[in-house]
Amino acid sequence: MSKVLPVSVALVLSTIALLPVACSKHDDAEKKVKTQKSTNPLEVLSYAQGFQLGAQLPAEINTKQLAKGIEDGKSHKDPVYTEEEIKTAFTAYQKTIEQKSKALAEKNESFLATNGKKSDIKTTASGLQYKIVKEGTGKVATPTSTVKVNYEGKLVDGTVFDSTFARKEPAELPLGSTIPGWVEGLPLIKEGGSIMLYVPAKLGYGDRDVGNIPANSVLIFKVELLEVK
Structure with missing residues (x-):
């Protein structure tokens, strides 16, 4: 052999x-x-x-x-x-x-369909769903901006996959290096504001697993935009 x-x-x-x-x-x-x-x-x-x-x-x-x-x-x-x-x-x-991937995709599509019908949820042309919690009064981020943020990311089943709130340390990163859902979503608020983002898989990590995030996952983010540089 x-x-x-x-x-x-x-x-x-x-x-x-x-x-x-x-x-x-x-x-x-x-x-x-x-x-x-x-x-x-x-x-x-x-x-x-x-x-x-x-x-x-x-x-x-x-x-x-x-x-x-x-x-x-x-x-x-x-x-x-x-x-x-x-x-x-x-x-x-x-x-x-x-x-598993098919079942998860169906579950996430169902979540977006139900979530999008809520009166306080808005949906962009790309399919990004969002809710502005606080508009803010400072600068507006662009794809070339570096942003300082606090955020929590979780799946539709409530599993938290990342949280600067838990680490008690904000993150600073180039907005253009993040997922498309963030690049589109963060400019919807101003510095000092906060937003809920409901990111379809195509605006997140798509059909691949990333860390403990399964493929075809909708990503739910609570983001506080602390500073725009």
Whole structure:
């Protein structure tokens, strides 16, 4: 049996790979017991490689099986599973992902349809929904502005995926580097104002997973525009 893993394994990893995103997961990690540091260069580099890989994997991945596969591959053992078994598993996994993605897309579309009917919600031509909580009196941001903001981002099920309020530290970032929903939404208020943004997936992260944000997710943001630079 070939000791080289089939292409389907690479496809699985590329299918489930996540793009890095600044989110509250970092803060949660800080609260946990830190790994004992080593001064051995190879141990440091090994940890860094493992950390980078781990950051790209979803919660569903069985890390014990992953570690077993790494050890077997490193030891040049024959794989436990045949190429056919791996291809079958890949097909089944893809089907599960597609079903979840479809169900989530339907749930989010339903949320937008219901939310858009509320009297205090406005919808732009792009599909962005918003509610101005406080208009503000200062400068108006443009796509080239750097903005200082407090915000909370959550999913339609109430899961908070990021919050500067929780970190008790505002964020400062170029508006043009953010998602399209922010680029369009923040100029709707002035410095000192606050707004609720209901961002369709196409104006957020689209059909890809990002951090702990599933693909096709509507993103709900509460944003306070503290300063425009």
